Amino acid sequence: MISVIMPAYNCKAYIAQAVRSALRQDVHEDLEVIVIDDASGDGTGEAVEAFLARQAECGEARSVICHRNPVNLGAAESRNVGLHMAHGEYVAFLDADDWWEEGKLTKQLHLMREKDALLVYSGRELMREDGSPLGKVISVPGHTTYQKLLRTNCIPCSSVLMKTDIAREFCFRHDELHEDYILWLEFLKKYKIAYGVNEPLLKSRMAAGGKSRNKAKSAKMQYGVYRHMGIPAWRAAYLFLCYAVNGVKKYW
Numbered sequence: 001m002i003s004v005i006m007p008a009y010n011c012k013a014y015i016a017q018a019v020r021s022a023l024r025q026d027v028h029e030d031l032e033v034i035v036i037d038d039a040s041g042d043g044t045g046e047a048v049e050a051f052l053a054r055q056a057e058c059g060e061a062r063s064v065i066c067h068r069n070p071v072n073l074g075a076a077e078s079r080n081v082g083l084h085m086a087h088g089e090y091v092a093f094l095d096a097d098d099w100w101e102e103g104k105l106t107k108q109l110h111l112m113r114e115k116d117a118l119l120v121y122s123g124r125e126l127m128r129e130d131g132s133p134l135g136k137v138i139s140v141p142g143h144t145t146y147q148k149l150l151r152t153n154c155i156p157c158s159s160v161l162m163k164t165d166i167a168r169e170f171c172f173r174h175d176e177l178h179e180d181y182i183l184w185l186e187f188l189k190k191y192k193i194a195y196g197v198n199e200p201l202l203k204s205r206m207a208a209g210g211k212s213r214n215k216a217k218s219a220k221m222q223y224g225v226y227r228h229m230g231i232p233a234w235r236a237a238y239l240f241l242c243y244a245v246n247g248v249k250k251y252w
Contacts, residue, residue, distance in 0.1 A: 005082030
């Protein structure tokens, strides 16, 4: 089974598209979608329930679980709640304002089995808030290591498929930083390598207010990740310069 974990906070306008893209994956394995409504105030949970009612009328057999946090926990802890609930051997992460191309999980499962991999990621296409293409595809390397990832984070969280027991080994921490980046670095420090499918299988919505849109805040968080990983200040400054240069290349 594959468990898709989807943290959602005030994503009423987008969440049906995200859930639909997960349910339409053409995998032979059983699949469950776990939506973690992080105490939204815009009716996100109700939108999920309405979507599920429509799916039931169409005879959709795949499982969708909607859990509501009693208080807002943030994306990191919401993903951990989903990890605790997951039944699958594999876990995939999908933010509620992003969506997947059909065939995304199949291609990644094939690569996982070919390489005996524990974590795989994919490229992405940047989309406007209204879902239209920005005309920018961000490619990814065929593999990455701890040292390479320190220079640039080439692993989009919403593109990741990994073994569930490995994800639980690390979990997501420090929502005030780039919590997903910390997990990938800790994973690579121990398990050495992750593999990528260099296709834009993820459609990444550049929604207003996201962490990645505030470049000053994102830069501060990036440096904070280096210090969290125990990297000396002088080397953290060098790696931050690499990050900045790669960021310009990536988005421009």
